[in-house]
Structure formats: C-alpha cells, structure tokens
Amino acid sequence: MKIAIIGGGPAGLYSAILLRKQRPEAEITVYERNRADDTFGFGVVFSDATLDNFEKYDSPSYRRITQEFAYWDDIAVHFRGAVHRVGGNGFCGCSRRKLLLILQERARELGVTLMFQADIDDEARFADADLVVLADGINSRFRDKYVEHFEPEVDVRSNMFAWMGSTRPLDAFTFIFQETEWGPFIAHAYQYEVGRSTWIFETDPNTFVRAGLNGLSEKQSADRMAKIFGWFLEGHPLLTNRSMWRNFPMIRSKRWVKDNMVLLGDAKATAHFSIGSGTKLAMEDAIALADAMHRAPTVEAALQQYEEGRREEVEKTQHAADVSLVWFEHVDRFWDFDPVQFAFGVMTRAKAITYDNLMLRAPDFVAEVDKAFARQVQSRGLVVDAEKPLPPMFQPLRLREMTLANRAVVSPMCMYSAQDGVPGDFHLVHYGSRAIRGAGLIFTEMTCVSRDARITPGCTGLWNDAQEAAWRRIVDFVHANSAAKIGLQLGHAGRKGATKLMWDGMDRPLEQGGWDVLSASPIPYFPDSQVPREMDRAAMDAVKAAFVAAARRGERCGFDMLELHCAHGYLLASFISPLTNQRLDAYGGPLENRLRFPLEVFEALREVWPAHKPMSVRISATDWAEGGITGDDAVEIARAFAQAGVDLVDVSTGQTVRDAQPVYGRMFQTPFSEQVRNEARVATMCVGNITTSDQVNTILAAGRADLVALGRPHLVDPSFTLKAAAWYGAADVSCPPQYLPGKEQIFRNSVRDRQDLNDLKIKAKPKTRAELKSEATKPLAAE
Numbered sequence: 052m053k054i055a056i057i058g059g060g061p062a063g064l065y066s067a068i069l070l071r072k073q074r075p076e077a078e079i080t081v082y083e084r085n086r087a088d089d090t091f092g093f094g095v096v097f098s099d100a101t102l103d104n105f106e107k108y109d110s111p112s113y114r115r116i117t118q119e120f121a122y123w124d125d126i127a128v129h130f131r132g133a134v135h136r137v138g139g140n141g142f143c144g145c146s147r148r149k150l151l152l153i154l155q156e157r158a159r160e161l162g163v164t165l166m167f168q169a170d171i172d173d174e175a176r177f178a179d180a181d182l183v184v185l186a187d188g189i190n191s192r193f194r195d196k197y198v199e200h201f202e203p204e205v206d207v208r209s210n211m212f213a214w215m216g217s218t219r220p221l222d223a224f225t226f227i228f229q230e231t232e233w234g235p236f237i238a239h240a241y242q243y244e245v246g247r248s249t250w251i252f253e254t255d256p257n258t259f260v261r262a263g264l265n266g267l268s269e270k271q272s273a274d275r276m277a278k279i280f281g282w283f284l285e286g287h288p289l290l291t292n293r294s295m296w297r298n299f300p301m302i303r304s305k306r307w308v309k310d311n312m313v314l315l316g317d318a319k320a321t322a323h324f325s326i327g328s329g330t331k332l333a334m335e336d337a338i339a340l341a342d343a344m345h346r347a348p349t350v351e352a353a354l355q356q357y358e359e360g361r362r363e364e365v366e367k368t369q370h371a372a373d374v375s376l377v378w379f380e381h382v383d384r385f386w387d388f389d390p391v392q393f394a395f396g397v398m399t400r401a402k403a404i405t406y407d408n409l410m411l412r413a414p415d416f417v418a419e420v421d422k423a424f425a426r427q428v429q430s431r432g433l434v435v436d437a438e439k440p441l442p443p444m445f446q447p448l449r450l451r452e453m454t455l456a457n458r459a460v461v462s463p464m465c466m467y468s469a470q471d472g473v474p475g476d477f478h479l480v481h482y483g484s485r486a487i488r489g490a491g492l493i494f495t496e497m498t499c500v501s502r503d504a505r506i507t508p509g510c511t512g513l514w515n516d517a518q519e520a521a522w523r524r525i526v527d528f529v530h531a532n533s534a535a536k537i538g539l540q541l542g543h544a545g546r547k548g549a550t551k552l553m554w555d556g557m558d559r560p561l562e563q564g565g566w567d568v569l570s571a572s573p574i575p576y577f578p579d580s581q582v583p584r585e586m587d588r589a590a591m592d593a594v595k596a597a598f599v600a601a602a603r604r605g606e607r608c609g610f611d612m613l614e615l616h617c618a619h620g621y622l623l624a625s626f627i628s629p630l631t632n633q634r635l636d637a638y639g640g641p642l643e644n645r646l647r648f649p650l651e652v653f654e655a656l657r658e659v660w661p662a663h664k665p666m667s668v669r670i671s672a673t674d675w676a677e678g679g680i681t682g683d684d685a686v687e688i689a690r691a692f693a694q695a696g697v698d699l700v701d702v703s704t705g706q707t708v709r710d711a712q713p714v715y716g717r718m719f720q721t722p723f724s725e726q727v728r729n730e731a732r733v734a735t736m737c738v739g740n741i742t743t744s745d746q747v748n749t750i751l752a753a754g755r756a757d758l759v760a761l762g763r764p765h766l767v768d769p770s771f772t773l774k775a776a777a778w779y780g781a782a783d784v785s786c787p788p789q790y791l792p793g794k795e796q797i798f799r800n801s802v803r804d805r806q807d808l809n810d811l812k813i814k815a816k817p818k819t820r821a822e823l824k825s826e827a828t829k830p831l832a833a834e
C-alpha cells in the first residue's frame with residue numbers, strides 16, 4: 052500500500068506513525084513544506100484524557116512526549132486585583148517544536164519517509180497512491196482547491212489574537228483579564244517547558260484599534276503587550292515568532308473525504324484556542340483514521356467510516372469551543388461582576404465544569420462564590436445568611452413587593468385539558484402538586500384572553516366568570532398550602548390558533564370547530580394552515596381590551612405576578628418578528644415599529660396591574676432562522692420592555708416559523724438569557740433543557756440568569772425543588788405539614804447519599820499526571 056501525507060504537523064505525522072505501525076509493509080511518505088526544525092509557535096496543551104489515548108495507541112512516542120511535558124493542575128483567574136485558583140484540572144504543556152521532533156523521530160524509526168521543503172501544490176503526482184492524507188493545516192490548499200466538494204464554512208471571529216512566548220514561569224493555566232485605557236485585554240498563558248511559557252493575547256476589534264495595535268510590527272506589538280502585562284511578567288520578556296495579530300477562523304467542512312483523499316486536523320475543522328484542543332483534535336483524527344483503516348476492508352470504506360464515526364466527536368468539541376470563544380468575545384458583559392463570580396463564569400463557560408463539580412474540586416472557591424451571591428442578595432435588602440450561605444438556587448429574589456423563597460420556577464406549560472377555557476380538577480391537582488413541593492414560583496399555562504385567542508379547544512382562558520372562579524380556586528389552594536407564588540401567563544394564539552390538541556397534532560389546523568385567526572400579517576403557519584386576518588386598528592383595540600379585562604380578572608383571582616406572552620410565534624410575537632410581520636404601516640418595518648403594539652398591550656396591563664406586583668414578558672430571543680430575530684434584537688426588545696416597566700424578561704427562543712434551525716443541547720437557550728441580562732441590564736429567567744439542580748446553580752452563580760424555569764422536568768417530577776433542597780441541605784424549603792415525615796427522611800438520607808456519591812466520585816477519579824508527578828517527587832518522610 053502507498054500512502055502520501057501532505058503536511059508534517061501533528062495530524063500528518065501522527066497518522067503516518069499509526070498507519071505504518073498497522074501496515075509495516077506500506078510505503079508512507081510525509082511531505083512538509085518547512086524544514087524539519089523550522090516550526091513556529093510556542094507550546095501546545097493536552098488534557099490527561101488525551102494523553103491516555105496517546106499511551107494506548109503508541110507508547111514509545113507517548114513516553115517521549117510526557118518526559119518533555121510541563122504538568123499543572125490549577126487554573127488561575129486574575130481579574131481586578133484578585134486571583135482565584137481552581138485545582139484538579141489535569142493538563143500538560145509541551146513545546147510544539149519538541150512535539151514535532153519527537154513525532155518525526157518516531158515516524159523515521161518506523162520507516163516512514165519524511166520529505167522536508169516539499170511544498171505540494173498538485174496531488175496529481177500521487178496518482179499511484181492508495182490513500183492521500185490532506186493534513187495541510189488551517190489554510191489547507193487542497194480544501195480550497197476542492198472547495199465545492201468539501202464545502203467548508205469559514206466563520207471568521209471578531210476578536211483579534213496574537214500568539215507569543217515568554218520566559219515567565221507559571222504554575223497554573225493562567226487567564227489574566229486586564230483593564231486598560233483602551234478596553235479589556237485577555238492573556239491565556241501556560242508553561243510548556245522549564246523557563247518557557249505560551250502567551251496568547253486576545254482583545255476585541257475596537258480595543259485593538261484604540262490601543263494603536265493596527266499596523267505595528269511584531270516587536271512593537273510585543274512591547275505594547277509587555278507594558279500592559281508588565282506587572283505580571285515581572286521583567287520577563289515576551290518572545291515573538293510569526294506572532295501577527297489575526298482573527299480566528301472557525302472552520303467546519305461539510306465533507307471530509309474526496310475519492311481516496313481525506314482531510315485531517317485543522318484542514319477539516321478548527322477549535323478555538325481558548326479550549327486548547329487543536330492539537331488534540333488533529334492527533335485524535337489520526338487515531339480515528341488509523342482505527343477505520345484497521346477495521347474496514349477497503350480504503351473507500353475506511354474513509355467513510357472515519358468520517359461517519361468521527362464527526363460527532365469533532366462537532367461536540369467545536370461546539371464547546373464555540374461557546375467558549377463567545378464568552379471571551381463578550382467579556383465586557385461581565386466586567387462589572389464581583390471577581391469571584393467572574394472567575395466562576397470563566398471556569399463554567401463551556402458547560403463541562405459545573406457548580407457541583409467545582410464543589411468537589413475546589414470547595415473553598417465555591418464557598419466564596421456562594422458568599423458573594425448571598426451578599427448581592429443582601430444588598431437588595433433581603434435578610435440572608437452570607438457567612439454560611441445556601442447555594443444560589445435557594446437564595447430568595449424580590450421583584451417589586453413579591454419575594455420568592457428560591458430561584459426554581461415551574462415554566463408555563465399548556466395542559467390542553469380545559470373545558471371552554473375553564474381549568475378543572477386536573478389543573479388543580481397539577482398546579483397544586485407542584486406548588487406544595489418546593490418551587491419558588493409556578494406559572495400558569497398560556498391562558499387566553501378570549502375564546503378566539505385560544506391555541507386549541509383545550510386551552511385555559513380568563514374571559515368569563517366561570518374561568519375566574521376556577522382560577523381563584525387554584526390560586527387560593529397554592530396560597531393556603533405552600534410558600535410558592537403563582538404567576539398568570541396571558542396570551543393570544545394569533546396565527547397558531549384554532550389548532551389541534553398537542554397529542555392530536557401540534558400546531559396542525561383543526562379540521563372542525565375552528566375559529567377565525569388574527570396575526571400581524573396574513574401569512575399562514577403551515578402552507579395548509581388558516582390564512583390569518585391582518586389586524587387593523589379596531590382589532591388591536593379589541594385585543595388590548597381583552598388583555599386588560601383578563602388582567603383585571605387575574606388580579607381578582609389573587610395571582611402574584613403577571614406575564615405577557617410575546618414569544619413562540621403567537622399573536623404579539625408575530626408583530627415582533629420580521630419573518631411574520633410584513634406590515635407597511637406604523638406597526639411594521641423597523642424593530643421599534645414592530646414592538647409598538649406588544650408594548651401598547653404591556654403598558655395597558657401595567658396600568659391596571661397593581662403597582663406592587665411584578666410583571667414579566669416572555670420573548671423568543673432568536674427565531675433560529677435567516678432574517679429573523681437575533682440575540683442582539685432580543686437585547687433591544689428587553690430594553691424597550693424594561694423602559695415600559697417590566698421586572699423580568701423570560702428568555703425563550705424560536706417556534707416562530709416552521710423552517711427554523713434551532714441548535715439544541717443542554718441549557719441551549721441560556722446564552723440568550725446571559726446576553727439579555729448582562730447587556731440590557733434587566734433581570735432574566737432562563738429556560739430550555741435545564742434538567743438538574745447542578746445546572747440551575749451553575750447558571751445562577753455565573754450571573755447568566757436571575758431565575759431558572761424548568762418545564763418538562765416538572766411534568767415528571769413535581770418534587771424537583773424539594774429533592775434539590777434535600778441534596779443541598781436547604782432545610783427552609785417550604786413543605787406542607789402533611790408531608791413533613793417524608794421531608795425529614797429525604798433530608799436525612801440525602802446527607803449520607805451525597806457523601807457516598809462524592810466518595811465514589813473521588814475514588815473513581817484517576818489521579819492527574821500533575822498529582823502523580825508531585826507525589827513521585829515528594830521527599831520521603833524520615834522514619
């Protein structure tokens with residue numbers, strides 16, 4: 052077999068090693084345009100888990116690599132004069148140059164031919180090769196040559212970065228967030244061998260220009276950075292090596308294989324440097340290719356297996372890298388945070404590290420985070436213990452004169468079970484059972500302001516006395532038997548009205564018994580849905596009056612809070628999104644106009660809703676569709692409602708148009724809540740695939756929301772909050788006297804269960820290489 056590999060970086064060299072081990076008879080040649088020791092850049096990092104993989108696949112190179120490594124366990128975050136350190140991270144650093152020399156040596160030993168100063172511009176010369184590996188890096192010439200086949204998507208990010216080195220020793224992966232007269236600068240730094248550290252500097256494009264970095268030589272920009280970070284460098288110089296300022300390109304390729312050619316490493320996909328996974332991905336690609344070549348009967352089948360088997364893992368890493376880079380791009384959102392909360396945000400930005408996970412690794416750090424959170428609660432006039440504080444989930448929140456005992460919320464959820472809009476026994480049991488099991492706040496399902504405002508025939512309403520009486524019964528039950536507050540969500544279905552019950556076909560038009568529907572513009576939801584009537588001023592007045600009348604009834608029922616539903620493509624949302632609002636009058640066109648009617652309704656409600664009771668608005672912070680609402684629009688929408696007196700923005704997303712492309716995942720809507728909260732400076736509630744109390748605490752502690760709503764988890768587990776309270780020892784959680792024996796038992800057992808689980812986790816966790824190394828070098832105790 053003949054294999055040609057273009058590019059002698061980590062991906063090219065490691066694939067040569069693994070393929071040659073597998074097929075000692077194969078003729079394998081690596082073509083590298085540079086000289087053998089001509090590498091640029093400074094260090095690379097690997098996690099312990101990646102090193103375990105290297106050990107398994109080629110132990111000689113693994114041993115040589117690890118002999119050269121610098122190990123560290125801590126991440127240190129420097130921000131506004133404070134430094135926070137978190138241990139247990141298990142990372143290793145190595146010089147890129149040494150890594151490549153080790154891989155070259157090992158490849159030669161195995162009989163791979165290495166051709167240096169061989170700049171390949173045409174793969175035709177490899178016509179007789181069985182396999183051509185394209186490992187030619189981020190600017191891959193061959194990916195570009197076959198751009199129509201590989202279909203790469205290149206997302207050039209806004210921040211500028213430069214990669215430098217220093218002799219400054221470091222004993223932790225170090226993030227420094229530095230305020231300057233021009234704006235924030237960030238340094239990502241780590242040691243990779245004795246006396247050498249990597250320094251990646253990052254800043255936003257405006258700060259870059261203001262700092263006069265544009266057009267400076269490498270030396271001049273290194274001098275500028277050395278000045279900014281001089282206090283930390285302690286006289287150590289910054290070293291340059293092709294350290295130009297650049298923008299990071301996030302690259303994703305639709306296809307990785309063409310005939311017998313395959314893209315590997317940065318050539319096929321990149322991952323932002325802030326998660327230090329570029330070299331890991333490149334070398335793990337090589338492992339995946341070698342595995343596929345081992346298993347499959349033909350090269351063609353192997354390449355197909357490689358692409359199919361590897362894609363998900365690469366996309367997962369890229370997703371984590373995306374989340375991380377976005378955090379760094381928007382660091383100004385957190386710039387006025389308490390340093391410990393800021394550091395918690397840095398640690399948890401990419402979702403892999405959470406509150407509970409940090410509790411195990413760095414309990415003192417989490418204790419500090421909790422204290423800072425409790426102090427913020429105190430500063431808003433609430434009496435809480437800030438010395439031995441409860442976790443953020445169990446900290447109270449005040450909105451106007453309503454105080455919630457904790458931050459867990461039952462999200463509004465249609466039950467499709469009302470008769471003529473009247474909530475019945477099912478609703479009493481449903482809402483009642485959630486209220487008596489600990490949640491701080493429960494929302495009603497979208498309750499419709501008139502008969503023709505309903506989504507389905509099973510939706511609840513609040514336009515007549517029977518409905519009012521039925522809701523009052525539920526509210527009274529909640530108030531009499533729990534400490535939970537209950538909020539009323541009012542809405543109008545708009546063009547999504549007159550549709551079937553969820554279990555008969557979500558959003559599908561009723562075949563019989565429907566009613567006329569309204570919307571901002573006459574655009575049907577499905578092609579075969581009813582064409583809605585475009586609202587004229589008279590219709591707007593009627594709808595507004597219906598909202599006001601329902602709010603008055605809501606107040607008579609005793610609801611503690613009122614939420615206006617302006618999300619999910621329903622009537623008011625249909626005005627806000629440009630995808631559903633194509634009006635030419637004062638209610639269409641720019642966002643300001645599109646917001647006019649929803650704001651009018653909100654203001655009318657605010658006028659009749661008692662001043663001491665809070666109001667929220669639910670928005671879709673993105674339509675997940677081309678030309679639709681984006682996170683930046685959501686900030687403007689939130690600002691407009693905040694000006695009109697909203698106390699909380701309930702940040703949901705999507706459901707505006709059928710062909711939306713939402714990106715689901717754990718906590719997938721939380722980034723929008725974070726953006727709205729920290730840019731519009733308004734309290735937010737986040738929601739969406741949040742399933743554990745650990746996630747709730749992580750979100751709250753990082754300042755990404757003020758309340759956390761859970762929908763589906765509450766459908767199956769009304770005791771979500773009570774169980775979490777037992778887990779975290781939040782003994783004050785409300786519980787009806789009838790249930791106290793159960794509460795006492797779960798609280799008692801939880802202490803033990805938690806201890807057992809933590810012990811198990813600690814025992815199961817292998818020692819990091821840094822821990823092993825420090826144990827091995829500890830002097831033996833004198834006998």
Ligand SMILES: Cc1cc2nc3c(=O)[nH]c(=O)nc-3n(C[C@H](O)[C@H](O)[C@H](O)COP(=O)(O)OP(=O)(O)OC[C@H]3O[C@@H](n4cnc5c(N)ncnc54)[C@H](O)[C@@H]3O)c2cc1C
Pocket residue numbers: 057058059060061062063082083084085094095096097169170171172186187188189191192212213214251315316317318324327328329330331333
């Ligand atoms: C600022 C920054 C910091 C980073 N920090 C880290 C980190 O801490 N940890 C980490 O793991 N990764 C890090 N990376 C990523 C890492 O450098 C790359 O992801 C990794 O090197 C990719 O390996 P590769 O083999 O795919 O590509 P490369 O290492 O780029 O290798 C490609 C090789 O192909 C050669 N080549 C290109 N075209 C041709 C041609 N036509 N003919 C012959 N040869 C050719 C090039 O000379 C090069 O040697 C960082 C990247 C950047 C930009």
Ligand SMILES: Cc1cc2nc3c(=O)[nH]c(=O)nc-3n(C[C@H](O)[C@H](O)[C@H](O)COP(=O)(O)O)c2cc1C
Pocket residue numbers: 462463464465466495496497540553616618669703738739740741760761762763764
């Ligand atoms: C059955 C069901 C009904 C829902 N009804 C409503 C509703 O009436 N009003 C609303 O704003 N959101 C409604 N939603 C959305 C939820 O409030 C929530 O935002 C969504 O389920 C995502 O959260 P989760 O992942 O915790 O379930 C509904 C969701 C479900 C599953």
